Amino acid sequence: MIIEFRCEREHARRWMCRATLSIDGRDVPVQIVWTATAEQRPAGLDALFELERMVLRRGKQGGADRLKIIPEPTQARTGAADVIVDFTRNPRHPDCSARLYLRPFFNGAAGENAALTAILAGDLPVIEIVNELDGSVLDRGHPSGEIAAGLSGALETVMARTLTMVTAILSGRPRILPQIARPAGDGMRRRPGEYVVRGLAVSIAKEIYRLCCYAPHWHVGWRHNGSAGVWETGDLSGPGWNVLADPGHRFYADPFPITWQGRTFVFFEDLDHRVGKGVISAIEFGDAGPVGEVVPVLEEPWHLSYPFLIEDGGELWMIPESSTHGDVALYRCVRFPDKWERHATLLSGLELADATITRHNGTNYLFGAWRDGTGGYSDSLAIFYAEHLLGPWLPHASNPVLIDRASARPAGNFVTINERLWRPVQDCADGYGAGLGLAEVVELSPTTFRQIVRHSLRPGPAWPGRKLHTLNRCGRLEVIDGSRVQPKVQAFASQSPSAGFAGERTQRAGTRASSAGTSGRPMN
Incomplete structure (x- = not known):
């Protein structure tokens, strides 16, 4: 040809x-x-x-x-x-x-x-x-x-x-x-000249912002909700959201809660702004909220984020995002919650962000934001399927199955409600991580895929700020994330990572703002 x-x-x-x-x-x-x-x-x-x-x-x-x-x-x-x-x-x-x-x-x-x-x-x-x-x-x-x-x-x-x-x-x-x-x-x-001048002004403003603030600075929100949650209401209403306090020079994002061996933990990306590389950390939750301190549980020489968790064969597994390393790796929990070992490579030689698995009609499907080395990181959805978690994983017949910045990138666990399959999606129409969509998957097989976004969620009075890009739930515990301004001059180093959770809600509302985009891959 x-x-x-x-x-x-x-x-x-x-x-x-x-x-x-x-x-x-x-x-x-x-x-x-x-x-x-x-x-x-x-x-x-x-x-x-x-x-x-x-x-x-x-x-x-x-x-x-x-x-x-x-x-x-x-x-x-x-x-x-x-x-x-x-x-x-x-x-x-x-x-x-x-x-x-x-x-x-x-x-x-x-x-x-x-x-x-x-x-x-x-x-x-x-x-x-x-x-x-x-x-x-x-x-x-x-x-x-x-x-x-x-x-x-x-x-x-x-x-x-x-x-x-x-x-x-x-x-x-x-x-x-x-x-x-x-x-x-x-x-x-x-006119082109006006566009470029405006672009240069915005670029300069962002550089000044980065000099003064940690950006983007994500934070994890949580609440205990005994009634209808986000998936049932289609919005963020209900009990007030609390913020998981962080040390200031580090941000928390991509929360995934799980109850295992009788204890509930939330796993999340933990990124030190001074290093610019994420690790996976976790904190225990009880009936009143967080218990103890944040504990690092997994670190690699490359950036890790989005710690997707899955139970299979009586064991607990994690698939953290490692797209900068060019693979999708599976880790086995050796000791809960703080010891994990790399067990297998599910996919290699590709940039696939936010890998998320669901089992549908007897087949495992792995969704991820795929990038072919050019263009954005959030607009292309690829699906792989396998009979078993360890694979072999085969590509969907139509990869990439969707190129749409408003509904491609995964944003948390799949949910089944009244026998209907749903997935949260990142809505990046107004910028990376600007909002969430709740999409119903109406067709899914190795050769077909179709989804319909039924609800759109944006930050507002219930969750101030300009960002919102992960949603998960475990029992009564609901978790989301967002971003805010984090001044570098503010003395956070002495703050305990687990202190001030209830009072953080007022502080968060008083510091709502946008976080500037990064010059390279958007940090989750």
Whole structure:
């Protein structure tokens, strides 16, 4: 198979320049045909991109950078293409002999200007890949921009996820088309220069914020609830939420409660801002709340978070997120709660965040936020299935089964209510960790998947702040997490990690604020 990219010569960018495209582990040749410019870009766009490269990326190259010299290999055509991917707005030639002619659309329009228009209108576009030979939509997705720096970073993110979708189509895997509404946009609300200036101002403000505060600073909320909880009410109402106090220079996130051997513990990510690497810690809970102190239970040379817990074969297991290490590892509890040993590697050679398992119709399904090395971390859902916990784990027929920043990334344990399967999802439409969705899984098999988000949860009077991205329950104990401002000058070092839980609620309400995004992978 030969793939042909059609791109505008006058607006050649680094992401276009490739000799092959990796499809299911095979390097398929790519030839590039440079065409005439269909429409001009906004004046000064490349100069603004260069300014962003120097200021926002400290001189590091990015996919949206202009190609000053077109490499020779991209100019030579090796033969008639089997597949054409047309990134322009130029009309398709009537004598085209390719068996597949793909054209990406951004909020319903083709070409780079359409993507830029959506970004400048204030949001990343919904991407659709259309087969122009019959007009059918083959894939649809909505990317997340949590690591996109400026206008050029947003464009690079959009095109990276476009290539993810093209690759999935060319793999031959069946695609699942979600119903995703296009963002409401009315054209370019800002000129590119205004957008870039605003982006630089925001970047400077974030740097100042990081100098003064620990960011992002997540915290765990808990409450005992003997009546209907979040899953039944669809909101955060009910008994007031308490906050698990932390030492200030460390944050707590991704709480997972469990009762084992007659004792209840909450396991969570414990990240020291001074080190920038997470470990897994735990604290015991009794009828009145936390008991004793926070205890570290698992540490690796790499970052750990999202300590998913599962009982199987009479033993307790943990799958902490280790996407930075490139695998999904299973740990066995040797001594509860503080001794765990690595037992097996369930999946390797991939970035999969927040692995969460459910058993449905006799089969185990592992959900995770998948990343193919480019684009955001929160918009692509991959599913794997196995008969047994130890595997072998096989990929779902349509991976990635969903590209949607508002409903892809896992946010806690699955829940079955009245024989209906539900999953909490991270809603990153307004930024990483901005809210939660409660999604009903209406179809799930090794070849199918469909979910419907029934409820949307946002921080508010019941849970102040701007972030909310994990929800779990064990018996009467409900846990969530969120973020707040944590000044670096405040003396927290002497505060006991287990002190002041009830009184923390007032303090939390008085310090509500947003946490700035990170320059790399979002810390859970």
